[in-house]
Amino acid sequence: MRILFLTHSFNSLTQRLIVDLTAAGHEVSIEFDIADSVAEEAVALYRPDIILAPFLKRAIPATIWQNNLCLVVHPGIAGDRGPSALDWAIQRGESAWGVTVLQANAIMDGGDIWAMEAFPMGLEKKSSLYRNQVTEAACKAVAAALARHLEGRFQPCPLERWPDVRGIERPLMRQADRKINWESDDTRTVLRKIHAADGFPGVRDELFGAPCFLFDAHAEPEMAGRPGVLLGWRGQAVVRATCDGAVRIGHVRRPDHAHTFKLPAAVAFASELESVPLLDDAGADGIRYEEAEGVGYLYFDFYNGAMSTDQCQRLLAAYRQACACPTRVIALMGGEDFWSNGIHLNLIEAADSPADESMRNIRAMDDLAEAILRTTSHLTIAALAANAGAGGAFLTLAADLVWVRPGIVLNLHYKNMGNLYGSEFWTYTLPRRVGAEQAASITQSRLPLGGTQAARMGIADECFGEDAASFRNEAKKRASAIAALPDYGERLAAKTEARWRDEAIRPLTQYRELELAEMKRNFYGFDPSYHYARYQFVHKAPHAWTPRHLCRHRNIL
Numbered sequence: 001m002r003i004l005f006l007t008h009s010f011n012s013l014t015q016r017l018i019v020d021l022t023a024a025g026h027e028v029s030i031e032f033d034i035a036d037s038v039a040e041e042a043v044a045l046y047r048p049d050i051i052l053a054p055f056l057k058r059a060i061p062a063t064i065w066q067n068n069l070c071l072v073v074h075p076g077i078a079g080d081r082g083p084s085a086l087d088w089a090i091q092r093g094e095s096a097w098g099v100t101v102l103q104a105n106a107i108m109d110g111g112d113i114w115a116m117e118a119f120p121m122g123l124e125k126k127s128s129l130y131r132n133q134v135t136e137a138a139c140k141a142v143a144a145a146l147a148r149h150l151e152g153r154f155q156p157c158p159l160e161r162w163p164d165v166r167g168i169e170r171p172l173m174r175q176a177d178r179k180i181n182w183e184s185d186d187t188r189t190v191l192r193k194i195h196a197a198d199g200f201p202g203v204r205d206e207l208f209g210a211p212c213f214l215f216d217a218h219a220e221p222e223m224a225g226r227p228g229v230l231l232g233w234r235g236q237a238v239v240r241a242t243c244d245g246a247v248r249i250g251h252v253r254r255p256d257h258a259h260t261f262k263l264p265a266a267v268a269f270a271s272e273l274e275s276v277p278l279l280d281d282a283g284a285d286g287i288r289y290e291e292a293e294g295v296g297y298l299y300f301d302f303y304n305g306a307m308s309t310d311q312c313q314r315l316l317a318a319y320r321q322a323c324a325c326p327t328r329v330i331a332l333m334g335g336e337d338f339w340s341n342g343i344h345l346n347l348i349e350a351a352d353s354p355a356d357e358s359m360r361n362i363r364a365m366d367d368l369a370e371a372i373l374r375t376t377s378h379l380t381i382a383a384l385a386a387n388a389g390a391g392g393a394f395l396t397l398a399a400d401l402v403w404v405r406p407g408i409v410l411n412l413h414y415k416n417m418g419n420l421y422g423s424e425f426w427t428y429t430l431p432r433r434v435g436a437e438q439a440a441s442i443t444q445s446r447l448p449l450g451g452t453q454a455a456r457m458g459i460a461d462e463c464f465g466e467d468a469a470s471f472r473n474e475a476k477k478r479a480s481a482i483a484a485l486p487d488y489g490e491r492l493a494a495k496t497e498a499r500w501r502d503e504a505i506r507p508l509t510q511y512r513e514l515e516l517a518e519m520k521r522n523f524y525g526f527d528p529s530y531h532y533a534r535y536q537f538v539h540k541a542p543h544a545w546t547p548r549h550l551c552r553h554r555n556i557l
């Protein structure tokens with residue numbers, strides 16, 4: 001089928017659906033929801049069999065849904081309506097939720113139901129819930145709806161006939177609904193409120209007497225104090241007492257600040273660093289090391305997968321320590337929601353010289369990539385239970401083995417960020433895996449790749465696991481098996497030998513210097529595209545057009 005995506009942005013769910021639907025043999029084109037007239041034009045140009053709205057903030061124009069089958073993905077159970085579906089579900093502490101695929105009609109989220117997929121819920125951040133359970137459920141529900149449409153006889157179910165309707169219409173959640181009462185809210189309630197606003201819009205509050213929006217909260221069960229009092233800094237996060245414990249707040253957005261976008265709390269409140277004590281920051285930087293059965297597991301759970309200069313340096317130090325351990329395999333496990341998204345664009349934007357900070361950050365990423373590439377003491381594995389993008393996706397290729405989950409999305413390109421040339425030794429590692437021609441095609445096409453596709457193309461070595469938890473369990477079994485291989489020694493020797501052969505042909509430093517020379521031009525050169533793109537990205541500027549590589553209907557002209 002020809003499927004037109006009408007979407008607010010090219011977000012992770014949209015990308016995953018495109019990967020799935022293309023793999024299922026459908027032809028997909030994308031139009032961002034910019035104006036009714038633009039959407040109408042896209043429909044006229046593409047003449048799709050179905051229009052799918054995976055992530056839309058406005059209603060589809062009547063001129064479109066009256067004349068085309070339009071399916072809307074709503075992150076709520078049957079009967080749930082409104083723009084804050086997940087926010088309310090998290091705040092109310094639902095233990096089960098779902099995604100519904102509805103046929104667009106005159107009532108926003110009120111159309112007949114084509115499919116619904118349920119999932120269990122715990123105390124997750126909204127952003128995390130969206131990238132994991134919601135994405136998986138949405139993919140299943142869309143696949144079911146499309147199969148039903150193709151089958152031809154299926155009649156979507158009006159809500160009145162749906163069994164056990166629990167959902168109701170709920171309004172936009174306002175800041176008044178999110179307000180934390182520090183005197184009386186316990187830790188769980190505070191976490192629920194901040195989690196329900198994570199990603200966007202955050203919970204409006206005050207820290208150090210200044211207004212700010214709170215994100216990225218974690219329980220601090222070992223700490224307590226007078227409710228509402230700031231107990232100190234742990235890493236880049238500030239710890240605040242609740243009525244039965246404390247929470248750590250990692251990120252804030254200050255509307256009154258020189259930089260109004262999201263930043264680590266210690267950066268946004270740099271001038272207030274000395275006004276509260278520094279607490280023990282062990283474990284607060286997202287880096288964790290574990291060992292089992294000859295394998296060292298390095299976890300790096302960085303907010304939004306962004307890796308600042310400091311985070312890269314800490315991770316490199318942790319990596320070197322892992323290399324010094326008497327294990328045989330090192331598995332780089334990434335974080336809960338992302339494996340890595342490359343250099344930290346928000347911190348770069350906030351730096352006195354974004355060009356200098358970009359250079360520092362990319363060098364720190366390269367140091368890490370180089371240390372992994374030069375490892376001769378261990379076999380290394382990049383184990384991706386979650387998505388990776390740009391420099392973060394290329395960093396995976398520094399490992400000897402890349403393991404992915406079918407449901408992950410890899411954005412193996414830099415071009416979207418103002419035509420960045422890219423670094424992390426990609427000019428060595430990508431052609432090494434897929435050949436020069438395919439490497440060029442992957443980086444130029446700027447399209448997301450699914451896990452299965454990445455494995456088929458040779459970008460990943462193995463692809464397994466139903467969900468993130470089963471992937472991690474299976475990855476551990478496979479990593480231990482490698483550590484126990486009778487020919488482990490020969491494998492390690494073969495890898496080392498291959499590295500020296502490659503080094504003799506062209507030293508790693510040459511790849512690094514060439515890439516960095518190009519990056520230097522991106523950061524300091526005449527063309528400001530990277531600085532412009534980064535500004536737009538960090539400030540979340542609305543899209544003014546759909547990039548040409550996404551809207552194939554405009555290329556048929």
Ligand code: COA
Pocket residue numbers: 010011012013127198199200262304305306307341342343344345346347387388389390391392411414416417420537538
């Ligand atoms: N630096 C800082 N923040 C980043 C980031 C980065 N490198 N990559 C992603 N983020 C943030 C986004 O701003 C967003 O913030 P929010 O919490 O305020 O919503 C959040 O991470 C999630 O990103 P989003 O774009 O919504 O996620 P996605 O899964 O839909 O898309 C990517 C993933 C990788 C395609 C997209 O985030 C991206 O293009 N990131 C930039 C990658 C990049 O160019 N890195 C620099 C070159 S190495």
